[in-house]
Amino acid sequence: MPLRSPNDRRRLLRALLAGGGLAAGAPRAFAQEAPAMQRGRLVVVFLRGACDGLSALVPWSDPEYARLRPSIAIAAPDGTASTAIGLDGRFALHPALAPLLPLWQEGTLAVVPAAGSPNRTRSHFEAQHHWETGLPDQSTGAPGWLNRLAAFDTPRPSQPRLLGVGEANPHILSGAVRARLIPRGAAATRAGVFGNDTAREALLELYGDDDRLSRAFRDGVESRLMSSKELAAERAAADNGAGGVAGLAGDARQLAALMRADPALRIGFLSAGGWDTHVNQGAATGQLASRLSGLAAALVQLRRDFDRPGDLVLVFSEFGRTCAENGSRGTDHGRGNAMWLLGRQVAGGRVHGRWEGLAPGNLNEGRDLPVLHDFRAVIAQPINRLFGLPDSRLAELFPGAAWDASLDALVRRG
Amino acid sequence: MTRPPLLQFPAAGLSRAALLASLLAGLAWATPGSGAGLASASPAAPSGTQLTDVQAIWRATTRLGYWPSPEQVTAIRVHPGGARGWALAEVDRAFDTSREPARVPEALHAVTAPLPTIFAEVRREREARLLAAQTAQDAGPMGVVVPSAAAPAVDSYLRTSGQQAAAWRMLGCSDPSIEHPLLARLTEFWFNHLNVFAGRATVRPFTGHYAVHAIRPNVLGRFEDLLIASARHPAMLFYLDQNQNVAEGTPGLNGRVRGLNENYARELLELHTLGVDGGYTQQDVRELARVLTGWTVDPAAPSGFRFVSRLHDAGGKVVLGRPFGGEGLAQGEREGVEAIAMLAANRATARRIALRLARFFVADEPPTALVDRLSAEYLATRGDLRRMMRLLVASPEFWDPANELFKTPYDFACSALGASAQAAPGNRAPGIGLALSFLVAAGQPVNGWQTPDGYRTDAATWLSPEALTRRADLAAALARGMGDPEYLLVFYGPRTLERLGRLPAGTRGALALAAPDFMRK
Numbered sequence: 001m002p003l004r005s006p007n008d009r010r011r012l013l014r015a016l017l018a019g020g021g022l023a024a025g026a027p028r029a030f031a032q033e034a035p036a037m038q039r040g041r042l043v044v045v046f047l048r049g050a051c052d053g054l055s056a057l058v059p060w061s062d063p064e065y066a067r068l069r070p071s072i073a074i075a076a077p078d079g080t081a082s083t084a085i086g087l088d089g090r091f092a093l094h095p096a097l098a099p100l101l102p103l104w105q106e107g108t109l110a111v112v113p114a115a116g117s118p119n120r121t122r123s124h125f126e127a128q129h130h131w132e133t134g135l136p137d138q139s140t141g142a143p144g145w146l147n148r149l150a151a152f153d154t155p156r157p158s159q160p161r162l163l164g165v166g167e168a169n170p171h172i173l174s175g176a177v178r179a180r181l182i183p184r185g186a187a188a189t190r191a192g193v194f195g196n197d198t199a200r201e202a203l204l205e206l207y208g209d210d211d212r213l214s215r216a217f218r219d220g221v222e223s224r225l226m227s228s229k230e231l232a233a234e235r236a237a238a239d240n241g242a243g244g245v246a247g248l249a250g251d252a253r254q255l256a257a258l259m260r261a262d263p264a265l266r267i268g269f270l271s272a273g274g275w276d277t278h279v280n281q282g283a284a285t286g287q288l289a290s291r292l293s294g295l296a297a298a299l300v301q302l303r304r305d306f307d308r309p310g311d312l313v314l315v316f317s318e319f320g321r322t323c324a325e326n327g328s329r330g331t332d333h334g335r336g337n338a339m340w341l342l343g344r345q346v347a348g349g350r351v352h353g354r355w356e357g358l359a360p361g362n363l364n365e366g367r368d369l370p371v372l373h374d375f376r377a378v379i380a381q382p383i384n385r386l387f388g389l390p391d392s393r394l395a396e397l398f399p400g401a402a403w404d405a406s407l408d409a410l411v412r413r414g
Numbered sequence: 415m416t417r418p419p420l421l422q423f424p425a426a427g428l429s430r431a432a433l434l435a436s437l438l439a440g441l442a443w444a445t446p447g448s449g450a451g452l453a454s455a456s457p458a459a460p461s462g463t464q465l466t467d468v469q470a471i472w473r474a475t476t477r478l479g480y481w482p483s484p485e486q487v488t489a490i491r492v493h494p495g496g497a498r499g500w501a502l503a504e505v506d507r508a509f510d511t512s513r514e515p516a517r518v519p520e521a522l523h524a525v526t527a528p529l530p531t532i533f534a535e536v537r538r539e540r541e542a543r544l545l546a547a548q549t550a551q552d553a554g555p556m557g558v559v560v561p562s563a564a565a566p567a568v569d570s571y572l573r574t575s576g577q578q579a580a581a582w583r584m585l586g587c588s589d590p591s592i593e594h595p596l597l598a599r600l601t602e603f604w605f606n607h608l609n610v611f612a613g614r615a616t617v618r619p620f621t622g623h624y625a626v627h628a629i630r631p632n633v634l635g636r637f638e639d640l641l642i643a644s645a646r647h648p649a650m651l652f653y654l655d656q657n658q659n660v661a662e663g664t665p666g667l668n669g670r671v672r673g674l675n676e677n678y679a680r681e682l683l684e685l686h687t688l689g690v691d692g693g694y695t696q697q698d699v700r701e702l703a704r705v706l707t708g709w710t711v712d713p714a715a716p717s718g719f720r721f722v723s724r725l726h727d728a729g730g731k732v733v734l735g736r737p738f739g740g741e742g743l744a745q746g747e748r749e750g751v752e753a754i755a756m757l758a759a760n761r762a763t764a765r766r767i768a769l770r771l772a773r774f775f776v777a778d779e780p781p782t783a784l785v786d787r788l789s790a791e792y793l794a795t796r797g798d799l800r801r802m803m804r805l806l807v808a809s810p811e812f813w814d815p816a817n818e819l820f821k822t823p824y825d826f827a828c829s830a831l832g833a834s835a836q837a838a839p840g841n842r843a844p845g846i847g848l849a850l851s852f853l854v855a856a857g858q859p860v861n862g863w864q865t866p867d868g869y870r871t872d873a874a875t876w877l878s879p880e881a882l883t884r885r886a887d888l889a890a891a892l893a894r895g896m897g898d899p900e901y902l903l904v905f906y907g908p909r910t911l912e913r914l915g916r917l918p919a920g921t922r923g924a925l926a927l928a929a930p931d932f933m934r935k
Contacts, residue, residue, distance in 0.1 A: 049865065071670065122680070122699070123690045125867050139690075168823075168857035169875045181878050187855035192887035193924075202921060203886055205913050206929050213820075213877070213930050220879030227880065273864045278655045278677040327673025328658035333680070365696070 040310035040387040041259065043268040043302055044146060044172065045248075047295070047317035048128060049275035052331055053338035054323060054369065055288055057113055057351075058084040058092040064358035068324040072283050072331070082284040091351055095284050096292040099300045107348040108303060110410060113355050114336040115378050116319055116371035122333040124276070127318035132172035134376055134398050143175025145397055146267050149383070150177040152393050153266070160223065163258055164269040165251040173269055180223050180265065182258070184251055189235045191228040194221055230261040248272045248298035256305030270298070275317060278330040303342050312382050315340035316375060322367050323358050334368035339378050345386055345412045352410050353378075377404035385411040465815050470497035472905045476935035477775055477819065478504055478807065479595025480587050481829035483836065484901050486595070501807035508596040509634040509800050516626045517592050518582060524575040525582045525622030529648060532619050533713035535571045572619060576612050577850075579622030580860035584846045587828035588835065600633035600803075601625055602824065603774050605861075606868035608644040608686060610653040612861035617653045620718075621861045624649035637767060637797035638758035641686060645678075645754060646719035648711045654678035654866060657710045659703055661727035674727075679703035681866045682757065692762035694734060701731040705738050705749045721747035734760075764792040768802070775806055777817035778872040784811040819935050820873035823856035826885050829935075830927045834892040837899050837923060845892055852888040856881060882933075889927035896923030906931040 059065050060076040074094055077086035084092030085101055091113065093100060103109035119136040121127050130136040134145030143151075150161040154177065162179035164170055165188075173179040182188040193199045200221065207217035234257040251270050259265045274291050281288040295315075302313045320337030342348070354372040356362040364370040376398035383389050389397070465473060471490050474497045475482035493500040518526045527535075586593035587602065605625050612618040628647040632640035644650045651657045656678035666672040679702040683694050708726030712719055723746055730740035731749075736756060738749045757763060768788035772780035787809070788802055795801045806812055821829065827849040835842060853859050858876075863869050870876075898919065903911060903926060910931050914922055926932065 121690070122696060123684050124865065125684075126690045166857075168881060169878050174874065179878075180880070182880055183855045183857065183884075185855075187884075190887075192884065193890045194883065194886070199886075199890065199921070199924075202917055202925055203928060205916075206910060206925060208913070209909065209930070211930075213882070213933060216877060216879045217882050217930070220881070220883040224880045224883050276677075276865070278675055279658050326675055327660060327662065327664070327671070328655060328675045329670075330655070330658075330675070332676045 040312060041266045041268070041306060041308065042146075042149075042383075042387070043255065043270065043306060043311075043313045045295075045298065045302070045313065045315045046128075046131070046170075046172070046269070046271040047275050047315065048271055048273045049124060049317070050127075050319050050321055050333060051275040051291075051317040051337070052277060052281060052288060052321040053113070053317070053336075054320070055281070055283075056094050056097060056292060057111055057338045058094060059090055059113075059355075059358060060084050060086070060092045061090050062358050064323075064360075068358060070325065071329050072281055072325045074283055088351065090355065094289065094292050096289040097296045099296040103300070103303055103342065104349050108342055108344055108346060109299075110341045110346045110348045111351055112339045112341075112353040112373055112378050112407065112410070113351055114353065114369050114372040115316075115339040115375050116336045116373075118371065118374055120335070122319070124318055124333070129171060131316065131318050131375065132170070134379075135400075136376075137400060144170070144172035146172050146269060147175030147177050147179065148397055149387075149389075150267050151175065152389065152397075159264055160262075161264055162267045162269070163255060163265045165255045167269075167271055170269055170271065173267075178219070180227075180258070182227050182254065185246060186235070188254055189228055189231040191225055194225060195228075226262070227258060230258055233257070248294050249301045252298045252301040252305070256302070260305070272298075277321070278326065278332060279328040281330045299340075299342060306342075307344065309344050310386050311343050312346070312386055313342040314379065314382075315342070320369050323363055323369060324367065335364045336369035336371040339375060341378075341382060341410065343382070343386070346382065347409055347412050350409075353407055373404055373407060374401055376401035378407060378410070380404075381407050381410045463814065463816075465813055467497070468905055469815065470813060473497075473813065473935070474501050474504075475595070476821075476825070476829065477599075477812075479590070479599055480825060481832040482901065482905065483590050483595075483832065485590065487901070498808060498813065501812075502804055504596050505634070505800060505803045505807060508594050508600065511594040511597050512600075512631055512634055516586075516630060518626065519585070519592070522578040522582050522585070522622070524571075524578045524619070526626055527623070528716060529620075529623060529718035530714055530716065532575070532623060533648075533711075533718070535575075536619050537713070539571045572615060575619040575622065576861070579612065579618075579625065580850055580862075581843075581846050582622055583625065583860050584828065584831060584849050585842060587824075588832035588849075589842070590832075597630065597633065598828075601630050603771070604629050604633050604640060606863075606871075607770060608640070608650065609863055609866050609868035610649040610861070611864050613864060614653060617649050618861075620647070620649035620652070623647075625861075634800040634803065635798075636758075637763075637792070637799055638755055640799070641682075641754050641758055642751065644686070645682070645709065645750070646717060648718040650678070651709070651711050651719070654681055656706060659707055659709070660725040661704075661707045664725055674700065674703045674707070676700060676703045679706055682754075685866050685868075687757040687766070688760055688762040689766040692760070692766070698733055701733045701738075702753060704729070704731045705733060705753045708747070709750055721750075758797055761789075761793065764789045764797075767792055767797075771802060771806060772811075774871055776809075776811050777819065778874065780817070781811050784809055820877050821933050821935050822869070822871050822876050823853055823858040823881070823885075824860070824869075825935055826933065827853055827856075827888065829932070830885075830889055830892050833899060833902055833927060833932075834896050834923070836901065837896040838894075840895075848888060848891045852884065856884060885933070886924075886928040890924040893924035893927055898922045899926050902926050902932070 055074055058074045066073045075083040077084045077092050081095055085095060085098055086092045087104060100109055117127060117130050117136045119130050126139060129139055132144050133142045135142055146162055154161055160178040160180040162173045162177060164173050164179055164181045166184045169181060204218060204221060207214040231254055234253060248270065255268045255270060259268055277288050306313055316339045317337055320334040321331035322334045326332050360366060380394050380398060380403065384394060471482060471487055474490060475486050478501055490497050490500045586598040610617050610621060610624060612621045624647050628643040632643050654677045655675045659675040659678060660672045662673040664672040676699050680699045683699060683702065684690050688694055704727045708722045710720060710722055726746055728739060731738045733753055737743055738753060739745060744752045768785045772785050772788060776784060788805060791802050791805045811817055831845050831849050835845060850860060858869055906929065910929050914925055917925060
């Protein structure tokens, strides 16, 4: 059954009752009726390499947890800095994620603890591709789902609608709609040779033809001059002690600055690697803890910068890691994982969706957290509510995925 | 500002042929009798299904190396078999060179230091760092660790060995007097196929040695030998945690129990050999990990490798339906060697290697017929990479004008370095430093891809607007002191030449390196 939200079911029903006939429910009619994405801005943070969700969101009261992870379990909350930070009777945050606690408390941070892809691959690269296309049943070169989402808004835009920081050309942004891609750190703030009028004119003349390369170059010059101008102010603020441009938090700052400056950029993408902790992943401190603390800083930054009612930050990783630690105090490739959502309309301060615990009978292949919610169904909830995306578009975005009513409370109503 | 024309003739009304002839006349390598043939064919004009001679030279030198050095261009022009004949001979020359030691300059000695020396340096540095931390801790108030100004610079070996490994790659790809260009290309390709990441501190000091001693000697040998060399090298053993992969229940330190680590076994199947759709299961991953238990590093051995029986799972295993380690079968280290040979001989591996080579050298979406022939050659020759390369460079697909490739940032950095040094020889270090920084910002740092899949090399990944403009910055920085690079301009299209001709003389070097013609290979 395709994705179909209660809202649209109601609208369809109203249309039918009003005598509009079945045609009112046809995809074309809906697409014309509903102005897509009238409000929202979306930022996706992709944790490449399979972040260990069971360390980030600790199921501390489950007796299996400490048993499965004798040397890497995060200690149950006791109020001290080296133990997990209790959220409720079942879950707690990794101590390195302490900066997220205020967000949880104010109700703008929510989590779905056992989500993932229906595809069972344990390959990072194949799984990441599925998360980026939103098509877990195929490994084709289909455009990224963020690009397809942007295309609903503006089918043939001349200006970029998507912004990526850091990666050369992430698949999730690729497709017909132009994406603006900037490097990490200070490199993005420099106009380079294009600050020189003579050099710029000469280069533009060299790329004066109408082939793909020349067009890309001319677009690039324009976009680069804008980036350097817009980020210069950000840089000055950073130099005045507002935090540097290094690390994921720095990427977040630059992303926010450019999206603020150009309202047409409504979809942003950040990523961070280094989560593939097969060996010595650590516990309250160590390798994984330092990655998590960088993530926490970035999410706090994003929460600050994306505070409009329609803003949403989505955080996910291609799959989870084994529930039990392996022979080298690390974890191997697993299945289900936590997905994190931040925003004013997220029903935060709550764990959403199903959770069955870590008892042996509840694990996938006896080793992993199962996938209890399709990642596309999780994403569909806020996309539907915050972006006003109708059923027909949701079904186009994530063909084959089903609406998951058990997650209907994920986004605040009204 | 006066803008003298680039070439000493009126730009208006000039035919392409005349322009090219005029360019060629001034070139040292233009041999008698050949100018007319070249001049009659424009590098940029469509010419049916054949590359022109000039286009063929550009293709041969930029794909089977990085840039058209004048020596190479001359060699192609005088070769009786033309560009194709030269390319075939080039494969053999690269093979011969791969059997000789790499010409590593003294300044980059860490790259080729013996493995026990590298291990010893790493250990010395780790101990110095611990000592420094301890000293600082002892001195600090209330147990707070404070960095001590008197502490020795303890991370210098880690840092310099990583820098030297990256510098060696840049030197090798840009300077034909240091490294054979095709050998540099193949080292790039196979390093990337069997990627390791210098960002991991345990891996970093070994990346240079890995490139020079595990990859380079094997790039035109048998694929199986290359796989084994990579499997036994400390860089790979550390990178994919194979040094941690031991039999379940092996006693560890402090009463801990150690066990399997699947990381290397998985990537050996998924990336190095069969590919993700190669027909293996999670059970195969686990069984292969068991087969490989006990393969680990040896800091004292010249090879850096040892097999430790005590850590090996001696039980029976089944990988892809074939039993290992049981009665009457290979045992111990031999299990892993035979498993790797089995994977190398698999049809899925042949297909994967064929596809990746064709993508790298021919087109982002290579013709299926070529991939089929390469794959068949792999199977017929038991993975002889030299035979595959000979087939590839002799194939019509390699020379087909339709099979275009766009330079990756690495291609661009190497070719811009080489071409600028040609015009302004001197100390290479500043240029290499600039190129390495450029690659970091471009998202393709040398030895710096974190995950074992290696860099993508297609235009879809690298041809993006802002990134393209950043190439002009490197071009400008490298071109300081560079004159008009005639040896490049012979390959450029008439529109670019005309545009360059209108520019001030001092700027043409930078603009030639930043021109669209220079971005394709």
